[in-house]
Amino acid sequence: MKLLIIDADYLANRAGEPVIRLYGKKVGCSDEGKDVILHAKNFEYYFYANVIWSAKEEVEGLLKEHIKRVECVKKFKPIGYQKSSSEMLKIILHNPKSTPSCRKILEEIDIEVMEADVQFKNRFLNDTGMSGMGVIEFNHIGTELLNYGLNCSELYITDYKNIRVTDEKINIEY
Numbered sequence: 001m002k003l004l005i006i007d008a009d010y011l012a013n014r015a016g017e018p019v020i021r022l023y024g025k026k027v028g029c030s031d032e033g034k035d036v037i038l039h040a041k042n043f044e045y046y047f048y049a050n051v052i053w054s055a056k057e058e059v060e061g062l063l064k065e066h067i068k069r070v071e072c073v074k075k076f077k078p079i080g081y082q083k084s085s086s087e088m089l090k091i092i093l094h095n096p097k098s099t100p101s102c103r104k105i106l107e108e109i110d111i112e113v114m115e116a117d118v119q120f121k122n123r124f125l126n127d128t129g130m131s132g133m134g135v136i137e138f139n140h141i142g143t144e145l146l147n148y149g150l151n152c153s154e155l156y157i158t159d160y161k162n163i164r165v166t167d168e169k170i171n172i173e174y
Contacts, residue, residue, distance in 0.1 A: 002028045002137050008121045020124045035152045040160040043124050045096035047116035049089040062105050066098040096120040135168040
């Protein structure tokens with residue numbers, strides 16, 4: 001199925017897990033133009049801590065109830081010129097709503113936090129290469145029964161890894 005993305009946000013599913021919600025219109029089929037919502041599961045929210053890798057255990061201990069895991073990465077800082085990348089920790093959270101708490105904990109011990117202000121939906125769109133008015137193709141793994149009060153008859157569920165960005169261009173007439 002193909003979908004023209006109109007908007008995106010996120011919500012928590014019944015299990016409390018964050019799910020990206022893509023709003024769009026069906027394209028390339030007999031019922032083209034029909035409103036569709038796609039719930040993309042399993043995308044993980046993250047931010048970075050600008051701290052050496054040897055601090056990993058300390059950070060894990062401080063944030064233990066909020067994090068899924070912490071990874072050691074080499075990354076360029078987002079601001080300023082650097083000749084080489086720096087050791088950083090990539091902090092993957094259970095829920096993006098924990099970001100302010102985690103940020104506060106780390107900043108209280110003078111650990112610089114980076115990219116913690118990137119909204120979950122924007123991180124998802126950026127990391128996957130999707131964009132508003134872009135066309136995606138997906139195979140759904142289920143149909144959502146609860147529409148969360150939205151006026152839409154078709155709600156699908158898929159793992160975000162099952163979504164493919166196409167280079168298809170859509171002409172919309174007004």
